[in-house]
Amino acid sequence: MASSDRSVGWLRTNQGVAACLVVAMLALLGYLLSQDWVYQQQRDGFRLGFFTMVSALVMLVCVGFTLIGKQKDQATPEMARMRGSDWLRGIAALLTMLVYYVLAWDAHFSQDWVRAILDVIPFTGDFLIWTVVFLTMGMAVLGVRPITSAITAGVIVSFVIFGLFLLIGIDLPQSVIGQLLGTSAA
Amino acid sequence: MKLMKLTALAAMGASLAFAAPAFADSDYPSGTIKTIVPFGAGGGTDRWARVMSSVGFDVFGHGMHVQNRGGAGGTIGWKYMMDQKADGHAILMASPTPVMAALIEKNPPYDPAKVRIAAYYSVMKPTLVAPKGKPYSTWAGLVAYLKDDSNKKLTIGGTMTQLLGPASLLAQLGLEKRVILVPYSGTGKAVNDYLGGHIAMVNVTTSTAVGLADKNAIVVNASSLEYNKKAKAAMGDVPNATTLGLTPFNPPRFVAMHPDTPDEQVVAMGVKMGELLNTKSVKRLIGKLGEDIVYMDSAASEAAYKEVLAEAQKYLPLFQ
């Protein structure tokens, strides 16, 4: 399943990754042990944290086996290929999705500061506009050229999704178009 | 006497609702009513909301826009209602579930006591079902059975809200330690275990009890409300908390509003809800779903809510 290429850094081998995971698992266990609810006894005698602790311990044991197991010197091809910047790219993609969600749905997660920022930005809570922006940007960043085709694709897909959801009867945040059509609720 | 108070209040509310067109002429509501269902689409509350909203336009002059905000035992939806403007244009179709969830949660996102209630639209009747021909198939038999310490403890299954019914009745007689309350996440699972003989008794809603009445004994109705005609015909005479002289447990379905909503809007919303529930098509559809409309106006429901909240707080520790 994996390459045992010597050129792969130790941190990328099963052992290296497992070492990081061991640290993470120990931190998790430490966190759990410091929590009051873990020890709270229930009416059937079980402690509230019993099964959570069991799962955390099993995770630790499994990570331990990976650390010292037969395949410890191997690295998965994906792990060997991934660079730090790739992880950042992944996280950036997820954050972009979060921002898209917050803008398109006007979601503030009960946070006043998010609310304050959203109040300044125009068109928050407008599904169509932000979906077009998100899709066009995404396609352009990933390499769709010329930009006009990214825009065209973004607009068409957004409208198709909006139309389909309208047909099924699932609410998407109101939009300028929706208000013009009279399909969105105030 | 509890029943009398409740029915008197309900009757007062009803008369208020159907003979007070004064509110109808005011300019409230001035827009669509955001109707928040604190559960995903498809549950019992969702069905009520969808039936009620189908006549929303006729009653309010504006539509009722149903929004499902599910998650975290209904607390997400309740919290969402608290995040809306207190201008009377957002209502929560509440049930005991988000109330219980907030009572159990260590850091609840809201205080279930701090809420305005426009109306009760239904009250559940927690109904205890046992197999026929057992010593505990009747309420008197059950009490006698539990009082005799040589008998084994009895298991009662059901959802937590439902179980609070018999738990409160038995606790008033000092018998709560003689039963084992077995909580289930859904009525279906509980009835399945009951029918399979894995638990001795099950506590269910009226419509489920009607379905079981044919081959099972209906022991007690923990609320103070009478069954409707159809249910009575199927289940016969069943004692309820009032006939037994005990404090009832009346878990409500109610229309909740932001705690800062002005009084007149809460009252007006309650009146409108009364009108809405009195429309033919709502009555017909709710009847077909096997549910009962129990309407109470704002004043009556806020009083009743206080009582049920106190009961719940008193008996929830039995589960922990």
Next chain:
Amino acid sequence: MINMDALYEAIALVFTWHTLMWIAIGVTIGVGVGAMPGLTATTGIALMLPLTFTMDQAAALGLLIGLYKGAIYGGSISAISFATPGTSEAAATVFDGHKLMTRGKGKKALLIALYASVTADFLSDVITIMIAPMLALVALKFGPSERFWLMVLAVCLLGALSGSHFAKGMLSAAMGLFIGTIGADPVSSVPRNTFDLWWLGEGIHLIPLVVGIFAMGAMLEKIVEMSTVKQKVQRLGGTVKGLFSMGGEGLSLKEYLSCWKEMSIGLGVGTFVGMLPGLGSTVGAFLSYGIAKQASPEKKIGTGKIEGVAAAEAGNNATVGPTLVPLLAFGIPGSAVAALIGAALMLQGATPGPRMFELFPTVIYSLFLILILGNFFNLGIGRVFAFVYAKLGELPPQVLVPIVMGMAVIGAYSYANNEWDVLVMLVFGIIGLFMRTFRIPEAPLIITFLLAPQAEENLRRGLLINEGDWVATLMNSPLAIGLAIAVVALTYISTRMRISERMTEIADDAEAAEAEAKAEKTS
């Protein structure tokens, strides 16, 4: 026994253009809803329920049951085409289905998914109609103890799904257990393991979890691939384009028939899982997939085999008919979908319950006819849809990835309109990327996430009922003892099989390495 008058009346009701049209509409909406990540059969049916207020009986049932069948199948389309399960029950289809797709056999995968779905669905409907009351009685035998052992038995199949690195498979399973304990304690309802976040009080929902781990994991991996192997992008686009051209490799009758074993497993498992309240089609799909993999190690299910797709899809669609068993036999809905169909029946004046056969025979026969008929509509409409949706697979990844990401956000939110679900989905996206990179298999996580909380719930419920007596709880009935023995036997067999499997794998690896070395030399 059969009430012929009622049957004729039902036939007259069902075989009208009006009813048939509504079945077709139901299946069409269903496949569409199912193929969109996050939107489930339950959501679709709940949204359509108010429409049925004004419909006649047969049309209402046609719409809802058509939608149900379509949605359960529809999930597999996007699972195969974009590695993004449209519904959680299609997650098990991703493993083999998407691998076939990337190998240019997408059409074959989509077809076997459709045929396996329809075959198992049809046969399980027939079983439901023939022996529903008997099935219901069997289901009643499963109390807390029996259910506990059943869950343990199911979890034991994990070995088969844990991939080539056993410790990583078990790590995945433990992660599933950990995530499963987030939420309310099954006995006291007190929140636990919620990191002091009130919105985790009910726990993690299956939909954002599955969308995050499968869909987001796959999309993020694609983004990384696109950035690391830039020069390959154009070529990759070209190969993807070829996948669904008319010349795509179809499915031969022989291939369909060669999956008979997997489809039978799916049928059996799905029927059984479907009739027990609270398990659902996702469990049906994963169990069937796991058993099929265990049953024929020589077929190498998991490496992109039509047999794997057949097992998973047969397993989830076979739950459709049997889900209605507890509803029809006792009037108690075993799932959210069954509750909705029960509500629709009540709105039509027919209260579900044991006396339904006497009181409303026409409704029952109409329901049965529609259950059967729905499969044929699914076959026709599903086929069209499969190819329409699969056309999207022709899009280059630069276009596809943003669309799937957008859909994941919409789906994770629309499932319950819960903003926190979007956050949960994104967090599991990064976990999914890590799992793919480190080759931690996803299946064990999903299985333990679904089953371990149920095992715990039933164990503790059993202990509560038996007042803390472990022996009475675990050895409650002959059935419980039988299941316990099965657990031991299965563990023994699978350990032995693992060893032999490992041997062949090592041999295969050596062979592959040799071939690779040769290829390198020649190039």
